[in-house]
Amino acid sequence: MSTRVVNLDSTHLAVRDLLPWFVAGTLDEAESRLVNGHLQTCAACRGELEWERQLREANNVGLPGRDIDRAFAALRARLPAHARATPSWRSRLQAWRENVLPRPWLGWALAAQTAAISILVVVLASTRVQTADEAHTYRALSRPAAEEPARLVVAFAPHTEVAELRRVLLASGARIVDGPTAADAYILAVAPEKLEASMQQLRAEKSVLLVQSLEAKAVH
Amino acid sequence: MFARPGANAIVQSRAHASSSDAELVARVARGDTRAFEDLYRGYFPRLARFIERTTRRPELVEEILNDTMFVVSTGAHKYDGSSKVSTWIFAIAWRKSLKALRDIDVPVDADEGIEAVADDAEPRHEVMRAQLRRVLSEAVDALSPNHRAVIELTYFHEIGYHEIAQIMGCPVDTVKTRMFHARRRLKALLPERLEDIL
Numbered sequence: 001m002s003t004r005v006v007n008l009d010s011t012h013l014a015v016r017d018l019l020p021w022f023v024a025g026t027l028d029e030a031e032s033r034l035v036n037g038h039l040q041t042c043a044a045c046r047g048e049l050e051w052e053r054q055l056r057e058a059n060n061v062g063l064p065g066r067d068i069d070r071a072f073a074a075l076r077a078r079l080p081a082h083a084r085a086t087p088s089w090r091s092r093l094q095a096w097r098e099n100v101l102p103r104p105w106l107g108w109a110l111a112a113q114t115a116a117i118s119i120l121v122v123v124l125a126s127t128r129v130q131t132a133d134e135a136h137t138y139r140a141l142s143r144p145a146a147e148e149p150a151r152l153v154v155a156f157a158p159h160t161e162v163a164e165l166r167r168v169l170l171a172s173g174a175r176i177v178d179g180p181t182a183a184d185a186y187i188l189a190v191a192p193e194k195l196e197a198s199m200q201q202l203r204a205e206k207s208v209l210l211v212q213s214l215e216a217k218a219v220h
Numbered sequence: 221m222f223a224r225p226g227a228n229a230i231v232q233s234r235a236h237a238s239s240s241d242a243e244l245v246a247r248v249a250r251g252d253t254r255a256f257e258d259l260y261r262g263y264f265p266r267l268a269r270f271i272e273r274t275t276r277r278p279e280l281v282e283e284i285l286n287d288t289m290f291v292v293s294t295g296a297h298k299y300d301g302s303s304k305v306s307t308w309i310f311a312i313a314w315r316k317s318l319k320a321l322r323d324i325d326v327p328v329d330a331d332e333g334i335e336a337v338a339d340d341a342e343p344r345h346e347v348m349r350a351q352l353r354r355v356l357s358e359a360v361d362a363l364s365p366n367h368r369a370v371i372e373l374t375y376f377h378e379i380g381y382h383e384i385a386q387i388m389g390c391p392v393d394t395v396k397t398r399m400f401h402a403r404r405r406l407k408a409l410l411p412e413r414l415e416d417i418l
Contacts, residue, residue, distance in 0.1 A: 017396045020403070026380035055406065056375040058356045063272055066282065068264050072257065075286040079293055159378055162262025163240035180265045 011038055015045055023052045060158070065181040149189035151177070154202060155210035158184065164207050172201040185210065241305035249296035256296075260289050263306075266377065267313050273372045274365055275317050277324075284320050288313040303386055310379075311387045314369060321365055328365045359409035367402035370395055 015038040021027050022035045039046055152174070156165065169175060173194050179186030190198045195213060202211045241262075247255035267288060272281045291312050299308055318328055360368055369388060373379045381399075385392045 017400055020374050020399055021381055024374055024378045026374075026378055051407070052403075055356075055403075055410070059360070059371065059375045063269055066264075066268050068261060071264065071282045071286060072260055074282070075260070075289055075293075078286070078290060158376075161241075162244070162259065165262055166240075166258060176261065184265070 012042060012045065015039075015042070016048060019045065019049055019052050020056075023049065023056055062180075062184040065179050065184075068176070068179070148192075149177075150192045150195040151214040152188050152190065152195070152199060152202075153181075153185050153210070153212045153214055154188055154208060155185040157207045157209055160207045168202065168205050168207060171205075172198040174198050174202070187214070242299075242301060245292075245296050245299050245305055248293060249299070256289075256293055259292065263289070263309055267309070270310065270369075270372055270377065271313060271317055273360075273376075274314075274369045275321055275326075276361055276365075276368070277320070280320050284313070284316045287316045287320075291316075304383070307379075307383050307386050310373070310377075311389065314387050315389075317365070317369075326365070355410065359406050362409065363402055363405060367398050367405070370398045371402050374399065 011034070015035050018027060018031055018035055022032065027035065039049065154174075156168075160168075169188075172188075172190070174188040174190040176186050177189045181187070188198075192215075195215065199211050199213060202208045241259070244255045244259045248259060264285065267285050268281050271284045271288075272278055275281070275284065288309065292309055299305070303311075321328055360371065363371070366388070370384060373384045373387065374381070379387070381392055381395045384395045388395065
């Protein structure tokens with residue numbers, strides 16, 4: 001009898017210690033099974049579990065946003081010169097070798113692509129004389145140098161990983177220009193003509209919780 | 221409140237991110253500055269939050285974060301793949317946070333001001349919803365950085381206790397003990413039923 005009590009107590013203590021990670025969903029299958037089984041019979045742990053859930057929800061509030069561009073610029077100034085510069089040709093060659101050599105067919109494909117690019121360069125060079133006049137077209141000083149990008153605010157799911165973030169940004173053609181804001185949202189910039197398409201793309205992503213344009217809508 | 225992706229999506233996303241992050245680190249080791257910027261921007265929100273919530277020193281966050289990413293940039297060739305990239309980077313951030321706190325003579329083990337906060341929090345059941353964040357913030361403030369780090373890594377970053385042990389450079393049992401003591405202290409400081417003020 002006493003052995004059984006000891007076993008129950010040890011299970012209870014083990015489960016009690018695991019509850020925070022059970023709530024967070026980071027236990028392995030065996031541990032989750034153990035916790036689930038014990039919860040069926042232990043009212044104290046069920047009460048503790050509910051408290052844990054509320055505590056976690058209260059803890060996971062957003063914080064004020066920070067200026068990522070400014071912070072990154074400050075770090076870049078500290079980095080060694082070789083880390084600030086663009087990759088050296090040695091590094092790029094090394095990376096190219098590592099990527100291409102294990103796949104010989106890719107080398108042939110790249111050779112063909114290089115030949116095509118060479119032909120294209122020759123064609124473009126021959127047409128350059130014709131287009132040179134366009135470079136001297138009159139341009140008013142008041143005309144903006146380039147069209148301002150459209151901005152939109154996006155909230156990602158709280159645990160979106162770097163790779164997913166990059167994939168979503170690349171797919172939408174947008175880039176982060178500010179954030180995270182106090183509500184853990186980001187400000188993205190996108191070419192004005194691609195705004196609608198980017199928003200549709202972003203809304204279709206599972207990791208995107210909110211998409212809102214910051215551009216004033218045209219009045220018709 | 222943000223919706224949460226399903227458990228399977230999180231697992232798949234993390235597995236994918238882990239290999240992608242490893243590729244980024246490998247490129248950083250070869251001097252690829254674009255890869256480093258991608259890594260920096262990807263980790264900035266999570267690291268900023270972890271450092272701020274752990275140190276409770278908002279004015280130090282960017283300095284600690286940049287110290288962390290400086291080590292990532294210059295030490296990328298030392299990453300051996302024995303742990304997840306996120307574990308490696310968070311471990312650096314934790315060590316840099318501890319160093320920053322020690323530099324300003326903040327003890328990293330001792331809890332502070334628990335009685336004072338407990339008194340301020342009375343009467344517990346009459347706390348309004350709008351005050352929840354402040355009450356919790358004060359309660360967590362009263363914990364030591366060691367306890368705050370375990371809470372933040374567990375609840376917000378959803379990191380398992382084995383990885384937390386790697387990040388904090390301590391045994392797994394120490395992580396569980398710290399969490400147990402943190403929960404016990406928070407219980408003493410917060411209303412029994414948080415839903416009463418939610």
